[in-house]
Amino acid sequence: MAPPPFLDTDQSELTVDPGDGLTVTCKGRAPLSWSHPENFGADTASKISIEVLGNGTMMGEYASILTIRNMTSSDTGRYRCYYSDTLPSDIEDSYNAASVYAFVKEASQLFVMMTPMNVLTTQKYRPVTIKCLVTDPEAEVTLWTKTPEVIGGGIIQNDSKKEEDSGTERYMLFTSVLTVREATVPNGGEYVCHARNRAGSASDKIRVNVLESGFIHVECADGNTTQAMVGTRHKIICSVNAYPEPVQLTWYKDGHKINKSDSNFLIKARDQRLNILNVAPEHAGIYTLEAHNRDVAVNSSVQLLVYMKPTVQIEKTSPHFQMKGEKSVLTCTSEGLPEPTFSWFWKPCGGENPLRCEPSLQAAWQVFSLRNHPNEPLQLQQEMSSDTDGTKVYTSRLTLINPTQNGFYMCTATNRYGNSSAVAEFLVTDVPNGFGVQFDVLDTVEGDEDVSFSCQANKFKFTSPTWHHLYPDNVTEAVPTSAIRTKHTEYSNMVVLTLGRMEVEDAGKYVCMAESREDGELIKAETFLNVEAMVAPTMKVGLSDRTVDASNTTSMSLTCLANGVPSPEIRWFRDGEAVLGDVAGIQLEAGGKRLVVERISAEDAGMYTCTAVNRAGSVSSNGTVTIEGKTLGRGAFGQVMEATAFGIEKDKQCSTVAVKMLK
Incomplete structure (x- = not known):
């Protein structure tokens, strides 16, 4: 067993003047530690230093120097040096430790406060x-x-x-x-x-x-209820008075233990203070501090009410433009505690620049409601939902049944902790997405044909559009101004491009361009137009002479097919006279390519001609039709070719017969 440690002073008591320091060296045969008086406080701890000199390598000796600077009366007491492996209960044993009692003699402070x-x-x-x-x-x-x-x-x-x-x-x-x-x-x-x-x-x-027995008293500073705003730092402070110590303190939220590793919370002041670092809606609830010692266990609860100034954002059916005449919905969402109330306001476009839609400085925001907008069909509704994290989200929807006015809509959400607003630009357009090209023709046209395109751009968002022709060889040029006609609608600038008597070299890509008034970005819409050269008609299927037996069939059809660019029109003639499809008993089918004669008779005989016509020329085909049929008799009006009887009954003497006569 190692001998007890010893100090570099033989005196059991030392007297120190206030402001002076104390240095004591302790030596021994094992690692050393120091203990301080019971009244040792935080002030003394900041003034004390311990320096270890020996590590047992020199003759097995260890040394430790205790230094206390700027001593005051509160530093009075016994300082004890002992072997580090000594049990706490054995430290005061003189064999295991060496000590010195230091008096800091201060005239104005005779007593040392112990507790x-x-x-x-x-x-x-x-x-x-x-x-x-x-x-x-x-x-x-x-x-x-x-x-x-x-x-x-x-x-x-x-x-x-x-x-x-x-x-x-x-x-x-x-x-x-x-x-x-x-x-x-x-x-x-x-x-x-x-x-x-x-x-x-x-x-x-x-x-x-x-x-008589141990006790614990827990009292929280805010009583039973406390409140905090979202985004702030909030403290729940409880004072604990208990005997005996130690007292074990544990925090709970809604019955669930709060771990000290939880990044949402910081537990300080000997666990009596709970800090919520960044208050969020989900932090609302019941917070309980449970305290227990060896004799008793108690708890105290505080309800935290979380409040939040409303936040607001607006979403539209279409993020940029609202199509004229189509229903549009503006959705205003807000998070706020307690539940916010919504108000809608409207302001027309104004400002000094007529080409920009800006909030009018002269016009005040108008409250938008069913009452003060009776001529603007609309609907208002409000509802509440929850996000996945449990946060309550409140929604107000403004539905415009038939929007026609440009302007700005503002949604304001208000509760007793404040209000927030969001403004949405509302631009009505008569062209989808505020910009686009409309065509009056297909992608392919025949030569010598007239075509027309129109390009529209919203007047508030884009400059007036222009047309350009991109030829197949990638050469671009502006179209002639003579082909341009400008129109203006309530919402758009329109440029109509009309090209007459198209030729093959007019084929290519036609591009409409406009610039954004906000950032100058170029926006384009284009179409490719193919022009086919004109080809005079050629007969693919023509007419030929034919004989029709009227006694075996009741109808006759003639077909004529022709090729050509543009696609030829078929015209029908009989004996040099035009045959029209709207005459009783005659039908034109397959776009005029087939002539159908119903209930054929001898008078339908003759020379039939089909003529295929386009702008490049024409071609004809002829065929003679002969009508043959059994003779039913002759009458005052001619030869009977057909007879129809009706109303003939066996039990009656009278009947009627109708006949068709060939003159």
């Missing part, structure tokens, strides 16, 4: 030690007890002299310590320490509380 407010608390039948500590080793100390019974269960350490004075007990103490081994309730009360030295005298009081 906050000089209050000692113990439980019934447990020991309590009353210390009258002074800063002057030469001071005489007297302890006045509450009653003579106080010392009945206690001892006075070292020598003392007992005196009686008017029914109280007075002890002249040299070591200034009174220990009551088994304190009882009567031992509680006020004890007075009186000290006297050459400079004068002073008194100090120590209150002793002897409890």
